[in-house]
Amino acid sequence: MKKYVNIFGFILVIGFLVLAFYKVKLTDVIDGLKIFNPVYIFPIIALTVLYFVIRAYRWGLIFRPNPVPSFKSLFSGIMIGVMVNNLVPAKIGEVSRAFILGRKENTGISLTFGTIIVERIFDFLALFFCFFAVFVFSPTEREFLNNASMLWKTAFFITLSGFIILIVLIVAFKLKTNMFVNVVERIIGYFSKSFASKVDNIFNSFAAGLKCLDSFNNSCKIFATSVIQWALMGFTTWIALISFNIYISIFSASFLMVLVVLGCALPPSPGGIGPTQFISVLVLNYYGVNGGEAMGFSIVQNFLTFAVGTILGIYFLFKESMKFSEIIKFSEEKR
Template sequence: MPKTKLISITKTILPLLLGVFLILYSIGEASPEERTKLWKNITQANPYWLLLSVFLGCLSHLSRAYRWQYLLQPMGYKTSFKLRFMAIMAGYLANMGIPRSGEILRAASLSTYQNIPFEKSFGTIISERVADLVMLLIILGGSLIFNQHLIINFLKNYNINPFFTIILLGGLLAIGLLGLQVLKKTKHPILQKVKTFGQGILEGMKSIFQMKHTVAFLAHTVFIWVMYICMFLVVKFAIPETFGLSFNAIMAAFVVGSFAISLTNGGIGIYPIAVGAILVFFGISKEAGEAFGWVVWGTQTLLNLVLGGLSLLLLPILYKKQQKQSCS
């Protein structure tokens, strides 16, 4: 087996195995009474609030699909809202199997169905992620003001270092830009192709500075994250023990969950454990806290499975239909 393929498989399997291990370990460590209480909190959660959480999550995805057009327009590309939405949902589904593969699938979908160069659409996705990272940092900063020692100690205990992640991303970006400068002077045919590809990504990233609708882009970015917080917040009303949680507690759990979700495929295993562990500090039992985490994770994962699965199914069908119409 080629070394690169082995590394790729390892990166996919290890986070998934970690998530499964954490689930089994958490269940094994709990007493029969604790497992019963956890299951009762999950199964008796008020479905009204769960449906509202799913609806708010769907609104955030719709807004993300609409926002994407603002980054594509400066490069002269027009795409349908339907295609952008399905590409995003298919990407979320892919991330559950192979971490970070969803961004590649999103760009590939536009390349396949709208003939937009992969590297340019991928560049716009990078710019999106930068904007989202800024929003997450703002939320993190606000939460740290009220829960500084609590959140920092919790992240240390779980070996979650958001600042290392930020520095790493910044370093990779700097290396990429430096690499492009070096490639400008090369005449090697293979490196010339790499240069063209890199310049396409850079052009896609620059689109964020060339938008005609900057205010609208920022408004959608804020709306997306407000919906993320709201879909998390309303779940507290679904479980009796978490009903009285303060907004301060919700924000602390939201921040911890946002960073924990990247540790395994789609946050499987680690997300509910991390959310439950932070809520314990606010007087919530471990079982109710983990039930809260499982319900949040489960409802949004189900949404991604359904919409992502439908998107993967419909994308090639609609594309074939468009091809037939254009040929007739």
């Protein structure tokens, strides 16, 4: 199975890169890269590290009211997980974080998995919030939707529907956990008891993670930090665009960021390579940016984000005296 996932991930990356480079000349990309102002490297890196710091802080909030691991453990877990995601397909870096915290803090695997699931849900909720906030405050993006093809409009309304359905399901699960689990388990168990058992474990982990919502104050903090971290990434994208003399509004930069992040949520694509380039070129073309400059921007920003996550992850991997093979083995077993 691992072999096929890796092959699919490779095909996905190549496919998106082919689509991204379609009608974009290599000479234009080289010219676009020459525009980059290296003065902006430090602020982009600093803002990216700050984003990871906020992520680690938020992860601690999600552990409440259970014992919260130290910030050092949370941050190292985040960075090693990002490094694994950058180097290995299928997003197994998320699973590896359970191994890291279990090793360092003796945190229960089930609880840690639950917090990671809840973290991902808050990520999507915050991204959807940012997505719709852009449409409320920026007429340019509203015009984008009005002039968009039926495919884009369909994607927009699917996103809106997904946002609403996700909130309803979370509330229903929180209020009627046992009933929800029993119904789903019976339906799935009719087809496969072994798979039903796995689903039961996932739901139990999710229920453990949802305890963070018992406190309204804590729930608000989690959502606020989620919005802040993605707003920060929108700002970072805006700065990266300026480094290429691409001047669009911060709302437009945030719109681009949201679409790139959602596109990179495709599991088999390591480091977001492929989808990042394709979506960046597609969206920036709408704002009047030529393909070479758009591609140059996407390559540099993708590289800097990739480098920060990978280098910090490798640093903490050695600092914690962990083996990469150990983490991968655990992650493959628990997937």
